[in-house]
Structure formats: C-alpha cells, structure tokens
Amino acid sequence: MNYYQTLERIHKIVKPKVYLEVGIRNGESLQYAYRDSLCIGIDPNYDMRFPYNKSNLLFKETSDDFFKKNDVLEITGGKLIDLAFIDGMHLFDFVLRDFINVEKHTNKNSLIVLHDCIPKDKETSSRERTTKYWTGDVWKIVPILKEYRPDLEIMILDSEPSGLCLIKNLDKGNTVLQEKFDEIVKKYLDMDYPQGGINQEIIKMDNVTLEKLIGNNGTESELNIVTFLKRKLGIAKPRCLGVLLCYNDGDILEEAIEHLLDNNHDLVVWNHGSDDNTKEVLDKYDDKLLERKYVPRKFDFYNLYQAMSKNLINNYINEYDWISWPDQDEFLEGPDRKKNYYAYICDVYNSKYNWIRFNNINYWFTERDNLSEKSPVKRIKYYSIFPGCSPRIRSWRANVTNIREFNHNELEGEQYPKLFNLRHYPMRSKEQMEGRINRDRAGLKRGQLNVHYENMKKNYERLQISSNKLNFDDGGELSLEADFDWNKIYF
Ligand SMILES: C[S@@+](CC[C@H](N)C(=O)[O-])C[C@H]1O[C@@H](n2cnc3c(N)ncnc32)[C@H](O)[C@@H]1O
Numbered sequence: 001m002n003y004y005q006t007l008e009r010i011h012k013i014v015k016p017k018v019y020l021e022v023g024i025r026n027g028e029s030l031q032y033a034y035r036d037s038l039c040i041g042i043d044p045n046y047d048m049r050f051p052y053n054k055s056n057l058l059f060k061e062t063s064d065d066f067f068k069k070n071d072v073l074e075i076t077g078g079k080l081i082d083l084a085f086i087d088g089m090h091l092f093d094f095v096l097r098d099f100i101n102v103e104k105h106t107n108k109n110s111l112i113v114l115h116d117c118i119p120k121d122k123e124t125s126s127r128e129r130t131t132k133y134w135t136g137d138v139w140k141i142v143p144i145l146k147e148y149r150p151d152l153e154i155m156i157l158d159s160e161p162s163g164l165c166l167i168k169n170l171d172k173g174n175t176v177l178q179e180k181f182d183e184i185v186k187k188y189l190d191m192d193y194p195q196g197g198i199n200q201e202i203i204k205m206d207n208v209t210l211e212k213l214i215g216n217n218g219t220e221s222e223l224n225i226v227t228f229l230k231r232k233l234g235i236a237k238p239r240c241l242g243v244l245l246c247y248n249d250g251d252i253l254e255e256a257i258e259h260l261l262d263n264n265h266d267l268v269v270w271n272h273g274s275d276d277n278t279k280e281v282l283d284k285y286d287d288k289l290l291e292r293k294y295v296p297r298k299f300d301f302y303n304l305y306q307a308m309s310k311n312l313i314n315n316y317i318n319e320y321d322w323i324s325w326p327d328q329d330e331f332l333e334g335p336d337r338k339k340n341y342y343a344y345i346c347d348v349y350n351s352k353y354n355w356i357r358f359n360n361i362n363y364w365f366t367e368r369d370n371l372s373e374k375s376p377v378k379r380i381k382y383y384s385i386f387p388g389c390s391p392r393i394r395s396w397r398a399n400v401t402n403i404r405e406f407n408h409n410e411l412e413g414e415q416y417p418k419l420f421n422l423r424h425y426p427m428r429s430k431e432q433m434e435g436r437i438n439r440d441r442a443g444l445k446r447g448q449l450n451v452h453y454e455n456m457k458k459n460y461e462r463l464q465i466s467s468n469k470l471n472f473d474d475g476g477e478l479s480l481e482a483d484f485d486w487n488k489i490y491f
Pocket residue numbers: 022023024025026027028029030042043044045046061062063064087088089090094
C-alpha cells in the first residue's frame with residue numbers, strides 16, 4: 001500500500017475544510033486532497049503535472065518564507081488547518097520548523113502527517129544526498145517529538161516506500177519546540193543513523209485494514225482520527241484512570257493500589273476520614289498518585305460518589321480514555337485469566353462497547369487461612385460467586401462518565417457482552433469483620449447496606465464459613481458455579 005493511497009483515504013476520512021501541504025512538487029500527492037477542501041500548497045520549485053483544483057492556493061516559495069510572510073488565518077478566512085502533509089525539505093530541522101508553524105494554526109482535532117519517517121538505511125537517511133532515493137534525516141523527528149512533546153499522539157503507518165507519521169492531540173498554544181529549537185538541533189544534528197536500524201512501532205496497513213478504514217467517516221473519525229484508526233486496527237492503548245474511595249480498609253489498600261498500577265492505571269484516591277492505617281499506606285504511594293485528597297468523615301458517604309463523579313467529569317475525562325472505579329476491597333479482572341485486566345480493557349476499548357459489568361466473586365476468611373500471612377490476597381483463597389448480586393458496573397469509556405450513584409448506575413451506550421470478574425474481599429478476618437459490622441458500617445442509614453450489616457450483627461457464628469463450602473483459588477480459571485448461598489450471610 002503506497003503513501004498516495006493512504007493519503008487519499010485519510011482525506012476521505014477527515015474531509016478537511018482546510019488542507020495545507022508543504023512540498024507539492026508536481027501535484028501528485030495534492031491531487032488526492034478532498035474535493036471540498038480549501039487547499040494551500042507550498043513549494044519553491046513546484047511544477048504541476050497532475051490534475052488539481054484551480055481554486056487551490058499555491059505559493060512558490062519555501063515554507064519558511066511562506067510562514068514568515070503570510071498570515072495563515074487571513075488566507076483561510078479565519079479557519080484553522082484540519083489536515084496538513086509535510087513533505088518539503090528532507091532535513092529534520094526544516095521539518096521541525098514546518099511542524100511548529102503548522103501546529104500554531106491547528107485545532108484540537110487536526111491531524112498532521114509527516115512523510116519519510118521510516119528510514120531504509122544509513123546512506124539514504126543521512127543529511128547529505130548521495131543517492132537518488134533519499135529520505136534525509138527526517139526520521140529524527142519522531143524521537144524528537146517523543147522526547148519533547150510526550151503529549152502528542154504519534155502513529156507510524158508502513159505506507160510504501162518510507163512510511164507516513166500521523167500526529168494528533170496537537171496543541172497550538174504549546175511553545176516547547178520553539179523555545180527548545182536550538183537545543184534540539186544541537187542535540188540531534190550529528191546523531192548517527194543507528195546500526196541495525198530504528199526500533200519503532202510501525203502499523204502494518206494491509207488491504208484488509210485499509211478496507212476497514214475506507215468505509216468509515218463521520219463524526220467519530222473527525223473527533224479523533226488517530227484513536228479512530230488505531231481502534232479500527234484494534235491496537236489502541238487506552239489511557240486508564242483508576243479511582244478509589246477509601247475508608248478503613250488499610251489492610252488491603254496497598255494491594256488495591258498495586259493492582260491498578262500494575263494494570264497501567266493512574267490513580268485518583270480520596271480518603272474518607274479513615275482512622276486506621278490508610279494514611280500511612282497513602283503516604284507510601286504519595287508520589288505515584290495523580291490526585292490524593294482527604295475528605296472529612298462528616299461528608300455524607302452517599303454524596304461521595306457524586307462528588308467524585310463531578311471531579312472526574314471536570315478534570316479527567318478529556319485526558320483519559322478509560323475509567324476503572326472498583327470499591328477499595330475489590331480487584332478487577334477480565335472475563336478469564338488468559339490475559340491481565342489492562343489487556344482486556346484494550347479489547348473493549350477497541351470495540352464499540354462503552355461499559356462492563358462484573359461478576360461479584362466473594363472471597364471470605366476461612367479456618368484454612370494462614371494468619372501469619374499479612375497480605376489478604378495471599379491469605380484468603382476461598383471464594384464463591386454471589387449469583388443473587390446483580391453484576392456490578394466498575395469500568396467504562398471515560399467520555400460516557402456520568403454521575404455515579406452508590407449502586408452504580410448504567411452508562412450511555414452498550415454494555416460489553418461478556419461479564420468480567422471482580423474479586424471482592426469484604427471479610428478478611430474475624431477482627432476486621434467485627435470492626436466493620438460494629439463500627440465502620442454501623443448506623444449507615446440508607447439502602448441495602450444497612451440491612452446487610454444489621455443482619456450480620458445478629459448472628460456472628462454463621463459469618464464464619466467453612467472452607468469446604470467454597471471454591472479454592474489455585475490461580476487457574478475461577479469457578480462461576482454457584483455453590484454457596486450468600487443470602488444466608490447477608491439477609
Ligand atoms: C519529495 S518532494 C514532494 C513530493 C510530493 N509531496 C508528492 O508526494 O507528490 C519534496 C518537495 O519539497 C520541495 N521543497 C524543498 N525545500 C522546501 C522548502 N524549504 N519548503 C517547501 N518545499 C520545499 C521540493 O521542491 C520538492 O518539490
């Protein structure tokens with residue numbers, strides 16, 4: 001699949017109102033511009049040999065001169081650039097300047113495409129041209145952008161012969177590249193083409209994946225073309241945010257945090273007036289937490305979910321793609337254990353579905369627990385699904401985040417058809433159970449929870465479950481056979 005074919009499809013998907021191309025040569029790539037676009041072509045030596053729309057605005061000058069002499073917004077009538085293709089001088093410092101100048105005139109959903117980012121060999125990718133086929137040291141632009149602009153989304157397609165690099169999440173107010181321009185050039189100027197080639201993630205565009213792309217256009221793609229393309233290819237990696245509300249589950253908090261961190265989640269943690277060791281655990285993770293807040297106990301428990309929802313909506317849903325919000329004594333897993341939770345989230349993220357329900361699998365202390373083992377997750381191995389408990393909603397696409405209620409209401413869009421599993425550790429020892437029932441959860445006056453704990457208080461003996469009534473978690477697949485009646489415990 002050559003780069004002209006890829007460009008043509010990108011135009012069909014983006015349908016740019018304003019398109020700008022640096023380095024138009026004889027118009028071969030420009031001919032694929034979307035028919036209704038206002039096209040700006042720049043090249044000091046252009047010589048048009050391919051059909052082109054006569055309303056195109058062509059500038060016979062270098063791109064540096066063009067941006068110096070012209071006010072882009074004046075040319076476009078105030079419109080920003082939706083799509084740009086940079087294919088002028090094959091030296092990274094020129095491309096970097098072009099990128100800086102173009103980005104200044106883009107909007108949040110624009111896409112910049114760079115040519116020649118996959119170098120073939122040392123000879124054709126050096127600064128001096130000694131070969132007919134020559135991509136110069138444009139390849140350096142990818143490591144530069146990754147180093148200086150980690151906020152950008154970068155995707156390299158293997159379009160023949162030298163690849164196309166798609167860049168999204170542009171920020172016209174970001175001046176880092178301009179400010180550090182001299183430093184960057186100094187650092188990268190003499191950098192050698194690495195022996196053995198460059199190690200970069202390249203997306204293979206075969207006919208099948210292109211077929212998938214051709215048929216798609218419209219709002220979703222216009223909103224975020226890179227995520228859209230990646231999702232179509234099934235390779236998008238969601239940025240995940242984990243949310244924890246903590247109250248006196250300090251013994252299991254460390255493992256709850258580790259589990260989310262291990263699964264690539266950044267964390268927002270609110271401590272709702274705990275008076276156990278929660279503070280010490282959070283201190284230990286302080287530099288790893290994106291947000292940490294202390295909420296006094298007098299703040300109503302049932303309003304906490306809504307307050308956190310507002311926090312997510314106001315501050316995080318544009319920066320993150322996926323939200324996981326387990327209770328603090330719950331550990332989220334996929335529908336089976338072939339991959340980790342994050343890998344399963346990637347699958348759902350790349351699908352059309354928006355949210356996931358989880359089987360509530362109850363882990364409970366038994367007489368077989370090794371009390372010298374501090375970690376509840378290592379100590380407590382006996383469990384059974386709670387079939388009477390409607391599957392909980394703990395994980396969803398960030399942009400459908402709504403005001404969450406304690407009982408975890410549905411979200412917009414469709415539920416993922418498979419249920420995931422959550423390991424729930426409400427009762428981890430006799431002492432912790434008594435503390436929870438008599439103190440931490442006592443007197444909660446709304447909803448089922450109160451019924452739970454009031455009922456539990458009436459008969460402690462039945463709360464001690466014999467291990468032979470439960471399944472043993474040996475690390476293999478979890479059993480979803482219902483062989484324990486949790487109603488006897490809770491009601
Ligand atoms: C590889 S060709 C472009 C090919 C064209 N985009 C296509 O795919 O059909 C590179 C072009 O960049 C032009 N060029 C070189 N230096 C430039 C500069 N500083 N500003 C703009 N264009 C430049 C050259 O004149 C040449 O036509």
